[in-house]
Amino acid sequence: HMANTQEKLAKELDRMLELFKKLEFQQKMEDTADKLDKLADKQDQLAQQQEKNADNKDGKDKDGKDKDAKSSEQLKQDQQKLNEDLKDAKKDIEDLKKLNEDTKSGQDFKDVEKNVETADKQQQDAQQNQNQNQNKQAAQNQKSAANNMHEAASKLSNMKQQMEEEQNAEDMQAIRQLLKNIVQLSFDEEKLMADVKETNINVPRFLDLMKEQQ
Numbered sequence: 001h002m003a004n005t006q007e008k009l010a011k012e013l014d015r016m017l018e019l020f021k022k023l024e025f026q027q028k029m030e031d032t033a034d035k036l037d038k039l040a041d042k043q044d045q046l047a048q049q050q051e052k053n054a055d056n057k058d059g060k061d062k063d064g065k066d067k068d069a070k071s072s073e074q075l076k077q078d079q080q081k082l083n084e085d086l087k088d089a090k091k092d093i094e095d096l097k098k099l100n101e102d103t104k105s106g107q108d109f110k111d112v113e114k115n116v117e118t119a120d121k122q123q124q125d126a127q128q129n130q131n132q133n134q135n136k137q138a139a140q141n142q143k144s145a146a147n148n149m150h151e152a153a154s155k156l157s158n159m160k161q162q163m164e165e166e167q168n169a170e171d172m173q174a175i176r177q178l179l180k181n182i183v184q185l186s187f188d189e190e191k192l193m194a195d196v197k198e199t200n201i202n203v204p205r206f207l208d209l210m211k212e213q214q
Helices: 002-055 069-102 110-131 135-198 203-213
Strands: none
Touching: 002 069, 002 110, 002 135, 069 110, 069 135, 110 135
């Protein structure tokens, strides 16, 4: 019967692992949504700076000197950094899709991906605008990119919330029950092993024990 106890224990541990994977999936959704929101805020701030540059007659003062040249260069660097950050977030979404499959959660990431892809394209357009000193267009593309990132973040948050409502109460209860079962099964196995050691001569008692465990 000890093999039977070990088998039960293995099954409980597998189930436990499944539940933790689901919780990991939900946590990763929340982290990715936060990341996209923060990224969107930064992209918004950059759009505002870009507009200030546009108001400054595209970086030229009355003498025709390019007094905001450094600032323009800085804006380009900032945009490049945000483009890279969005690539990171896209990797996170790929990870989420994998976790979605692993946990058989059946979530659909198409809309989230569409928003992120659009934001990516708008960021690249903004970079082209920057290179051509088209500050107003750059700012518009940056704002649109930020909106799309916020949108993707909001969709992820809603997805997570829905999953939590459907699963959390049931999962937390299941985890508590599983812990109890695992502790009990481990205890049973130890007790069984201790009893077997004691009864290695007493065959009838050993047979009684085996019956007790079945």
